Amino acid sequence: MTAMFKTVDSIVLFVADIEAAARWYAALLSADVEYENAFYAFVRGPGVTLGFHPADNKCPGGVGGTTVYWTVDDLPASIARLQTLGARLYRGPMVTSFGAQAAMLLDPFGCSIGLNQLAPGEAR
Template sequence: MLRGLTTVSFWADDLAAAKAWYTELLGLEPYFERPGYAEFRIGDHQHELGLIDRAYAPAALATDGPGGAIVYWHVDDVRATFDRLLSLGAKEYEPLTPRGPGFVTASVTDPFGNVLGVMENQHYLDVLAALR
């Protein structure tokens, strides 16, 4: 069974630029690096966001545009986060979209062609409160 998110992998032609962009966005440096790879631990559960040199991407990921699954990261203010992402050079992929009471999503394409989803998610907050 699926037990939880371990690492989300994003690919970049320019790993140094991607690392700098995500360091600016997240306000922290990667906790782990090796040639062709940088990894951040973020959020309440220290989920991992890995940046990988596109040279190591599986051939099936070769595409002219964004693709794959959209992973939504919980944020406390989806509009402010969405606006910040756009101000850092990301492009709108999906506008702010209400999904029902307590759930709003949006997504962007980062400057490296990856889709990054953000979401206000009441279920996330409920689970976090129950763990405390």
């Protein structure tokens, strides 16, 4: 039997201002903002598409939902860069039980961004 899931296609963030959120992530990822329609903007990032949809009663967005963790080479430098762009530290930095370093920040739109620096010798 083949696996049902192949790869992660997209991550959708529910935000109050899709234009501002899409521009912020586009600048972060050195990418362009694209639009499917007036209610969905997206940015193509490394290995995934980040989508931006207006927050509503069913999906209010914010930190209470799912957090996507991005692998980074230098956790302190990545935290510092995100902070200069308006994100704020929410959790961590900390060392996980596996020896990795992790932190969670909130972007200017209230969505969470997870960062993970692999433990020494760990490869993925």
